Amino acid sequence: MSKKQKTIQSEISLSGVGLHTGNNVTMTLKPAPINHGFAFVRVDLEGKPVIEARAEYVVNTQRGTNLEKNGVQIQTSEHVLAAAVGLDIDNLIIEINASEPPIMDGSSKFFVEAIEKAGIQEQNAQIEEYIVKEIISYKDEETGSEIILMPSDEYQITTMVDFGTKILGTQNATLDTISDFKTEISAARTFSFLHEIEMLLEKDLIKGGDLNNAIVYVDKELSDSTMQKLKSAFKKDKISVKPNGILDNLTLHWANEAARHKLLDVIGDLALVGMRIRGKVIANKPGHFVNTQFAKKLSKLIKLDKRNNVPQYDLNEPPLLDIHQIMDILPHRPPFLLIDRIIELSESHVVGMKNVTINEGFFVGHFPGAPVMPGVLQVEAMAQCGGILVLSTVPDPENYLTYFMKMDNVKFKQKVLPGDTLIFKCDLITPIRRGICHMQAYAYANGKLVAEAELMAQISKIK
Known part of the structure; x- marks a missing residue:
């Protein structure tokens, strides 16, 4: 059965802070025409430059998937893109008055709620979908991270993570159908380890971070000096470590929330392919680098497939127009x-x-x-x-x-x-x-x- 493309019915805005810059950000989601895809618009810059959400524009994957076109950047693009894919959206304009979307609570939950509030509208054009017919894979030999895409009747994702630490060992998460994204994946928050937080603080990053938008796993002893830095960074009078090894009093939504957030990231990063995917993704130790490298490989294969996909028609049939x-x-x-x-x-x-x-x-x-x-x-x-x-x-x-x-x-x-x-x-x-x-x-x-x-x-x- 053919499916129609979708966009949102009306525009809607969200405000918050950027995770790394700490700047106040307003992001407005707007309806987009058929065959438009996803695109960011920097309304704070002269000419309102557009950065399409495409794998070819990925320039950096440190702490997020960062895009750049003609010197204009978008940082941490994956959470809002995951929300759009997770709600079956094909065309969306994302206007933003800074380089990165608001971090909100570190998940896609608030973006999902905004899209639903704006309403979803069917458009008069068929969806473009890449139907996987054979196994496609990419492996990062240095880290062992690997993504495999195989034939399936619908878009499915499984993530398997192993961080090699006692506090957060092996976890798996699976999404059998994209319609479950809202309830099963969208609220999974970003996370980090204490040693990474220390490094980011040293680099003057995560200015917008607090304990409400990132799960912090304590993988080392919490020294007094580190405690003081965290109190200052997170604007807290007191910081403690809970029995489950998580900093402060944050409560996990799921025991495997880390694996679910990695799954969310995979969806957001593979949105950069530029079309829907009908196939099953198995991601072993995924991260933004391997995700986007796979997206680039898949984009090239799709482009090649389009060129070589010769239309088949029965030329003995009466034409539509003679x-x-x-x-x-x-x-x-x-x-x-x-x-x-x-x-x-x-x-x-x-x-x-x-x-x-x-x-x-x-x-x-x-x-x-x-x-x-x-x-x-x-x-x-x-x-x-x-x-x-x-x-x-x-x-x-x-x-x-x-x-x-x-x-x-x-x-x-x-x-x-x-x-x-x-x-x-x-x-x-x-x-x-x-x-x-x-x-x-x-x-x-x-x-x-x-x-x-x-x-x-x-x-x-x-x-």
Whole structure:
């Protein structure tokens, strides 16, 4: 059964402090259009730069997953991203007036509550989901941390942690279905060991930390000097260690809360892949470094899979639009009408085809001894296919012309020869606005990707 993309119904704001900076932060969650994904917007900076939540922008994983694009940073992105994934959100704008979201209580609980309060809205576009068909893995040989992704009927995650300490030994946590995220995972708080806290204090970090937003496991003797530093840092008159080895009087939500928080982090970090995942994740000793390295690997595999995932269609079936119906929409005519059929058409994508024959006019002069379809005409054919998509949004397409505005990342992979059947697939990158169509286009022949391009065009009414 097909599923629709989702965003939130209305904007909602949260305020708090950044864990490491200690600065007051306001974060506003806003609805986003279809195929937008997750993106952070730094509203405190000139031009309000956007940092998309993508694995390629990960620059640092010390104490959180930190993103950077064009010199603009977002720190500790994982908790709010986990909340979005955990509530089945696909598209979300995250406006923030600082470099890191508010830490709140160190979990995703408050972000989940905010999203639910804003309301969840279904959108008129199908979800994009990566269906795992074979085992994919990544291992950090230095630490032994490993992530394995295997086929499954739905998105599942298991984390196994072993910190090698008496106070916090081996723990496991499992999420069998993402719909259980809210009740089983979202309230799991971040944690640290006492020796890490001392190091962070020495580096003048965790300025926003207190005993309400981080579980501190005491893995060493608490000296008087350390006690004084902690009292000052956490603004407490008295600090003690409970029998379960946790600093002060914090009560665990679950005995395996540490493993559950690691699971939360895995979800947030793998959100950087940029699409839903249908598969089972098994993470052994996960951390932000191995999580994001795996996300980068998976992103590359998905990109490669997209390029090589040749659409399969029964070309003997009647087309959605034949050549006569195409000419009712497009102003082009032979020899510059370069598509023969439209096979699929939705609000966000179009699939068309062309039979390349030896009697094409361009073969007369383009390497007549070894005829090859010119690359520029392959781009033109993809654009004409996209033209059907944009012209389908107006009631009188015969009164419009389509003009190129821009083309980027044009690549030609294989030669197109007489006798080839070209399949074109164009997907919107952003929704059509003011007659402007921004799309990713692919051309396939003989079971291979032959060309791709990012195209932008605009329709203009004939005067």
